[in-house]
Amino acid sequence: MEPVLLARLQFAFTISFHIIFPTLTIGLSAYMATLALMAQATGKEHYRRLARFWTKIFAVSFAMGVVSGVVLSYELGTNWSRFSVAAGNVVGPLAGYEVLSAFFLEATFLSILLFGVNKVPRWLHSLSAVIVAIGTAISAFWILSANSWMNTPVGHEFRDGVAYPIDWYAIVFNPSFIYRLGHMLNASYLTAGFVVLAVGARFLIAGRHMDEARTMLRMAIGLLCVLAPLQLLLGDLHGLNTLAHQPIKVAAMEAHWDSHQPGDFHIFAWPDETAELNRFAISIPRGASLILTHDPAGRFSGLKDVPANSRPPVKPVFFAFRIMLAIGFVMIAITFAGALLWWRNTLFTSHWYLRTIAQSWWIGFVAVLAGWVVTESGRQPWIIYEIMRTDEASSPVPGAAIAVTLVLFVLVYGLVFSFGIYYINRLIAKGIERPLGEPPEFGPPLAAAMPLGRNA
Amino acid sequence: MESQLSLIWAGIIGTAVAMYVILDGFDLGIGTLSALAKEHTERSQMIRSIAPFWDGNETWLVLGGVGMFVAFPRAYAVIMPALYVPVIVMLLALVIRGVAFEFREVSRSKRLWDGAFAVGSTLAGFCQGVILGNLIGDIRVENGAFAGSPFDWATPFAIVCGFGVVAGYALLGATWLVMKTRGAVAERAREHSKVLLMVVIIFMAIVSLWTPLAMPRIAERWLPNILYLWPVPLATAAVAFWGWRSLANGREVAPFLSSILLFALGYLGLGISTFPYLVPPSLTIWQAAASPASQTFMLAGTLVLLPLIFGYTGLIYWLFRGKANPDESYH
Numbered sequence: 001m002e003p004v005l006l007a008r009l010q011f012a013f014t015i016s017f018h019i020i021f022p023t024l025t026i027g028l029s030a031y032m033a034t035l036a037l038m039a040q041a042t043g044k045e046h047y048r049r050l051a052r053f054w055t056k057i058f059a060v061s062f063a064m065g066v067v068s069g070v071v072l073s074y075e076l077g078t079n080w081s082r083f084s085v086a087a088g089n090v091v092g093p094l095a096g097y098e099v100l101s102a103f104f105l106e107a108t109f110l111s112i113l114l115f116g117v118n119k120v121p122r123w124l125h126s127l128s129a130v131i132v133a134i135g136t137a138i139s140a141f142w143i144l145s146a147n148s149w150m151n152t153p154v155g156h157e158f159r160d161g162v163a164y165p166i167d168w169y170a171i172v173f174n175p176s177f178i179y180r181l182g183h184m185l186n187a188s189y190l191t192a193g194f195v196v197l198a199v200g201a202r203f204l205i206a207g208r209h210m211d212e213a214r215t216m217l218r219m220a221i222g223l224l225c226v227l228a229p230l231q232l233l234l235g236d237l238h239g240l241n242t243l244a245h246q247p248i249k250v251a252a253m254e255a256h257w258d259s260h261q262p263g264d265f266h267i268f269a270w271p272d273e274t275a276e277l278n279r280f281a282i283s284i285p286r287g288a289s290l291i292l293t294h295d296p297a298g299r300f301s302g303l304k305d306v307p308a309n310s311r312p313p314v315k316p317v318f319f320a321f322r323i324m325l326a327i328g329f330v331m332i333a334i335t336f337a338g339a340l341l342w343w344r345n346t347l348f349t350s351h352w353y354l355r356t357i358a359q360s361w362w363i364g365f366v367a368v369l370a371g372w373v374v375t376e377s378g379r380q381p382w383i384i385y386e387i388m389r390t391d392e393a394s395s396p397v398p399g400a401a402i403a404v405t406l407v408l409f410v411l412v413y414g415l416v417f418s419f420g421i422y423y424i425n426r427l428i429a430k431g432i433e434r435p436l437g438e439p440p441e442f443g444p445p446l447a448a449a450m451p452l453g454r455n456a
Numbered sequence: 457m458e459s460q461l462s463l464i465w466a467g468i469i470g471t472a473v474a475m476y477v478i479l480d481g482f483d484l485g486i487g488t489l490s491a492l493a494k495e496h497t498e499r500s501q502m503i504r505s506i507a508p509f510w511d512g513n514e515t516w517l518v519l520g521g522v523g524m525f526v527a528f529p530r531a532y533a534v535i536m537p538a539l540y541v542p543v544i545v546m547l548l549a550l551v552i553r554g555v556a557f558e559f560r561e562v563s564r565s566k567r568l569w570d571g572a573f574a575v576g577s578t579l580a581g582f583c584q585g586v587i588l589g590n591l592i593g594d595i596r597v598e599n600g601a602f603a604g605s606p607f608d609w610a611t612p613f614a615i616v617c618g619f620g621v622v623a624g625y626a627l628l629g630a631t632w633l634v635m636k637t638r639g640a641v642a643e644r645a646r647e648h649s650k651v652l653l654m655v656v657i658i659f660m661a662i663v664s665l666w667t668p669l670a671m672p673r674i675a676e677r678w679l680p681n682i683l684y685l686w687p688v689p690l691a692t693a694a695v696a697f698w699g700w701r702s703l704a705n706g707r708e709v710a711p712f713l714s715s716i717l718l719f720a721l722g723y724l725g726l727g728i729s730t731f732p733y734l735v736p737p738s739l740t741i742w743q744a745a746a747s748p749a750s751q752t753f754m755l756a757g758t759l760v761l762l763p764l765i766f767g768y769t770g771l772i773y774w775l776f777r778g779k780a781n782p783d784e785s786y787h
Contacts, residue, residue: 067554077536088529089750096526100761107512395537401606423562
């Protein structure tokens with residue numbers, strides 16, 4: 001295989017693995033901070049026990065995020081050395097600010113959170129949770145700024161193939177940045193919300209920790225009622241921004257070939273890149289035009305506007321976009337159903353609903369991965385949009401070396417991931433620690449009705 | 457002004473790398489030593505003495521890598537492809553030993569992750585030594601890009617450096633245990649420290665003789681200037697002697713401080729040998745520099761944030777000062 005393709009595979013694999021954990025830890029840290037503040041404000045031990053429980057799960061996923069993130073900070077050089085030379089002046093400082101303003105902050109205050117409970121006053125312990133949450137968001141701020149600049153590069157000039165910064169404000173707040181940041185942060189909170197929802201439901205089904213489980217469900221549904229619809233709005237704004245700055249990416253998302261025709265919204269289609277048309281399309285006529293231009297007769301760029309070698313791969317972008325969108329609607333449906341049940345006072349006893357949400361902890365992660373496939377595959381064949389091509393950006397490393405290390409990455413990450421999931425599951429199964437002397441709680445109705453539930 | 461900017465940045469990155477080598481050095485070294493622990497509780501005692509610190513320690517490695525990308529992108533773009541294999545293996549080793557911290561607390565069979573912790577820590581240290589050896593030696597560069605083959609790094613000198621760094625980290629780790637633990641673990645660490653101190657001195661002597669003999673560039677740096685530079689080897693010998701005495705006299709903090717100083721002096725010696733090259737003999741800090749606008753933009757933030765980082769790094773070490781409590785774990 002070609003070295004460039006191998007380098008891309010390796011990078012895609014390692015960065016996809018990585019993004020799973022920050023997505024969770026950005027969201028969970030905000031949840032832990034909320035719990036810590038509520039415990040501080042109300043003095044209820046209940047919130048503190050919940051915070052402690054989630055802190056353990058946070059610690060395992062944070063460790064996986066840290067180690068897989070260290071890899072990325074070196075992989076830019078090992079796999080994309082020509083990109084590093086071309087874009088180092090611009091992208092480098094953004095990554096540098098991330099390290100200086102976020103990584104040390106997170107590492108330090110996480111240690112206080114994990115090990116300092118008997119060493120620091122309670123307010124400082126609670127404050128540490130807040131600082132960790134802020135640190136994760138700062139980290140997202142800088143790295144998404146760097147990524148957004150690669151999608152919508154401004155504020156620089158190119159001389160002899162090297163970018164030189166002119167206007168840092170324009171670089172940091174480049175045209176797609178705020179949309180991407182909002183969309184991704186909200187995605188993290190959503191993803192963590194669904195994880196909390198699932199764990200709460202799991203406890204209710206098993207009849208354990210009923211009090212804490214109800215709190216988890218109420219807090220999660222309350223939050224998701226706002227965030228899930230908000231994500232639809234943020235996604236739409238992000239899409240319109242992409243249409244303005246990267247129209248060909250949008251054409252691939254919609255599998256829209258001809259800019260002289262209005263765009264249909266394809267619920268399903270099989271884009272044929274050689275024939276430049278869609279097969280088996282089931283479409284809402286003019287749907288895409290309506291969404292993107294707010295006019296059923298509106299026109300927007302089609303894939304055929306650019307030569308074939310300047311188009312992104314259509315199938316991954318098209319299908320990933322549909323997966324993300326479908327999950328977005330599923331999330332809204334689950335959330336509203338929960339709110340309705342809550343309103344009718346049957347939330348904690350609706351068996352079918354608890355079962356459904358206990359099984360849907362993963363949907364946020366899939367949506368996030370799909371979203372990144374849309375935006376990163378959709379940027380191709382450019383590494384810096386319309387400035388530098390991905391195949392001009394690789395390192396002078398032979399394919400064999402990349403292939404061997406790729407296999408190593410797959411093996412090691414596969415092992416780490418499997419054990420990580422297994423151990424997180426065990427932490428959940430172990431449940432929430434109760435203070436010494438208090439009898440373990442066994443729940444009434446659902447557990448009795450479901451003998452298997454107790455082992456869940 | 458521009459040339460001073462690059463000097464300042466070389467200083468910042470040099471500091472980050474030194475912080476990394478000393479801080480992560482002792483916790484990687486404890487990984488190596490954990491293989492020699494007699495039983496699981498002893499191993500837990502060792503590992504829990506570093507649990508609150510390791511994550512922050514490793515962040516200095518990210519700062520070193522990213523700092524190089526920020527300030528000297530051309531050097532970053534040569535070094536990473538040239539040292540592709542040892543860099544990636546080091547990263548994988550760090551992945552394994554990093555997750556082992558958490559996993560060993562949760563897993564029922566401790567063997568797997570205890571083993572992974574020891575092997576990963578040792579392998580990471582070895583790779584870092586190999587990388588160091590290559591940054592002292594020569595890397596083949598044409599037209600500003602690496603022009604060698606994927607196994608150019610595997611020189612005898614680099615392998616010797618690999619073992620040297622493993623021994624050095626183990627010395628840092630052992631003296632840390634002398635300071636932070638009690639009982640059998642601390643006593644054994646004291647015995648290990650004495651042996652390791654001798655081994656490290658031997659490795660330092662080998663590198664100090666090998667480099668000027670094999671690399672004329674380094675001989676030309678030291679020999680004509682020996683009038684000014686002789687305090688460096690002398691101080692190294694004095695520090696080694698101090699370390700030995702403090703170990704023999706049952707001191708608890710001095711051995712760790714002396715091993716830090718020993719590292720700092722070795723680091724200074726290597727700096728004298730290679731300055732101003734980042735990629736000897738082709739790229740100096742000025743040739744590899746980022747645009748002044750980028751270096752300045754980053755410097756502004758660094759001058760504010762780096763002191764803050766020193767501040768809360770200090771806070772953590774102060775908060776968890778004294779002997780580590782072997783029973784303390786949040787799990």
